[in-house]
Amino acid sequence: MLYDWEDKPELNITPLVDVMLVLLAILMVIAPNIIYEENIKLPQGSASSQLSNIPPVHISIDRNKKVKINKDSYLLNAFMDNFLLYSTKLDKKATVLISADKSLDYGVVMSVLAAVKQAGFSEVSLATNG
Numbered sequence: 154m155l156y157d158w159e160d161k162p163e164l165n166i167t168p169l170v171d172v173m174l175v176l177l178a179i180l181m182v183i184a185p186n187i188i189y190e191e192n193i194k195l196p197q198g199s200a201s202s203q204l205s206n207i208p209p210v211h212i213s214i215d216r217n218k219k220v221k222i223n224k225d226s227y228l229l230n231a232f233m234d235n236f237l238l239y240s241t242k243l244d245k246k247a248t249v250l251i252s253a254d255k256s257l258d259y260g261v262v263m264s265v266l267a268a269v270k271q272a273g274f275s276e277v278s279l280a281t282n283g
Contacts, residue, residue: 207244207246207247207248208247209247209248209249209250210222210223210243210247210248210249210250210274211223211250211252212249212250212251212252212265212269213251213252213253214229214251214252214253214254214257214261214262214265215254216254216256216257218257218261220232220265222236222239225239229261229264229265232264232265232268233264233267233268233271236268236269236272237268237271237272240272240273240274245272245273245274245275246275246276247274247276248276248277248278249269249274249276249277249278250278250280251265251266251269251277251278251279251280252279252280253265253279262279266279
């Protein structure tokens with residue numbers, strides 16, 4: 154048997170490509186249906202601790218610059234001092250909701266916000282219509 158050294162072998166990859174395309178199609182059909190679930194054991198929470206319901210503080214400013222805290226009315230000029238005194242009987246974790254007339258100056262609302270922040274409240278929201 155004589156071997157021809159000039160003969161170049163040909164590699165036929167068509168069947169290999171066909172098999173790979175079939176495997177790819179099978180994978181694409183099955184992959185969305187695979188659900189991976191890992192069982193995690195969570196620790197038990199404390200059943201004795203309950204969330205406290207702290208009533209919010211509503212501050213409203215009308216167009217005449219009269220400030221109302223819940224049901225009490227104050228003038229804007231004396232609001233900072235009065236709010237510092239008023240806040241001593243409030244919980245500092247309470248949410249403060251400030252609503253102001255849209256015709257008011259930006260500085261008026263910011264001075265009320267500064268007084269609320271200075272009193273020690275951290276959760277302050279500005280109310281909008283929308």
